[in-house]
Amino acid sequence: MILVAPEAQGQPLWVVFAVAAVPAVAALVAAIIAARYAKSSKANELEAQRLRDLESRISDRKYETYKPMIVLFGDVLNKEKRAQVMGQQDLVNGLHEFATWASIYASDEALRAYRNMMQASFADAPGPIILRLYCDFVLAARRDIGHSNTTTTVEEVLALRVKDLYETDGLRWIVRESFEEVCKRVGWSPPWL
Numbered sequence: 001m002i003l004v005a006p007e008a009q010g011q012p013l014w015v016v017f018a019v020a021a022v023p024a025v026a027a028l029v030a031a032i033i034a035a036r037y038a039k040s041s042k043a044n045e046l047e048a049q050r051l052r053d054l055e056s057r058i059s060d061r062k063y064e065t066y067k068p069m070i071v072l073f074g075d076v077l078n079k080e081k082r083a084q085v086m087g088q089q090d091l092v093n094g095l096h097e098f099a100t101w102a103s104i105y106a107s108d109e110a111l112r113a114y115r116n117m118m119q120a121s122f123a124d125a126p127g128p129i130i131l132r133l134y135c136d137f138v139l140a141a142r143r144d145i146g147h148s149n150t151t152t153t154v155e156e157v158l159a160l161r162v163k164d165l166y167e168t169d170g171l172r173w174i175v176r177e178s179f180e181e182v183c184k185r186v187g188w189s190p191p192w193l
Contacts, residue, residue, distance in 0.1 A: 058105065059146055065105050066141045069098045073134055074161065106144060113140035119191050126186045128174045131158060135175065 072094055095118070102114055117133040125133075135154040142150050155165075155175035164170045174182055183190060 062105050062145050065098065065101045066145060068094065069102075070138065070141065073137075107140070110137070110140035110144040113137040116190070116192060123191050125188055125190075128171065128182060128186055129188055131162070131171070132174050132179060132182055136179075 072091070099114070099118075102111055106114065113133070113136045117130070117137050120129050120133050132154065135157040138157045139150065139152060139154065142152065153175070155172070158171070158175050159165050162171055165172060165175075173185065177185070
């Protein structure tokens with residue numbers, strides 16, 4: 001004998017079973033959806049971790065790529081160390097090695113800044129141009145290594161290296177004027193424009 005709730009009496013048996021099965025089916029569907037979501041969430045989490053690990057390795061490699069070049073340029077700008085800087089062939093070899101790795105690891109902006117600096121040196125650009133392009137390169141390298149929201153300016157980078165930047169007719173104009181204005185002021189035209 002099947003017991004049926006008083007309000008279900010008079011209803012066909014299949015209707016009673018169908019009404020009773022709705023919560024069970026809903027629970028089963030919810031469990032399937034939850035399982036799929038959990039699986040998808042775990043896969044997304046693993047992919048995000050893989051990307052973080054990859055970005056960390058690339059960031060480390062970028063640091064290793066930029067460090068020798070930034071140190072070398074810093075030494076060239078330092079009057080006390082300038083005499084101790086490696087010989088010309090060693091400098092050329094260092095520049096060539098950096099260019100090789102920068103072409104793989106550097107951002108577009110950093111690669112262009114390095115290109116501009118090197119092309120300016122090949123074209124015997126005046127000192128103020130080289131200083132400005134050095135600062136542009138350092139800023140591009142900062143952004144590339146991981147300081148994408150940097151607010152550091154060309155002036156701040158040069159102020160770390162140049163003692164008389166703020167003297168009466170110092171070199172402030174190099175960092176405060178646009179690159180185009182600096183070029184006009186020294187009468188030099190960039191070969192890449």
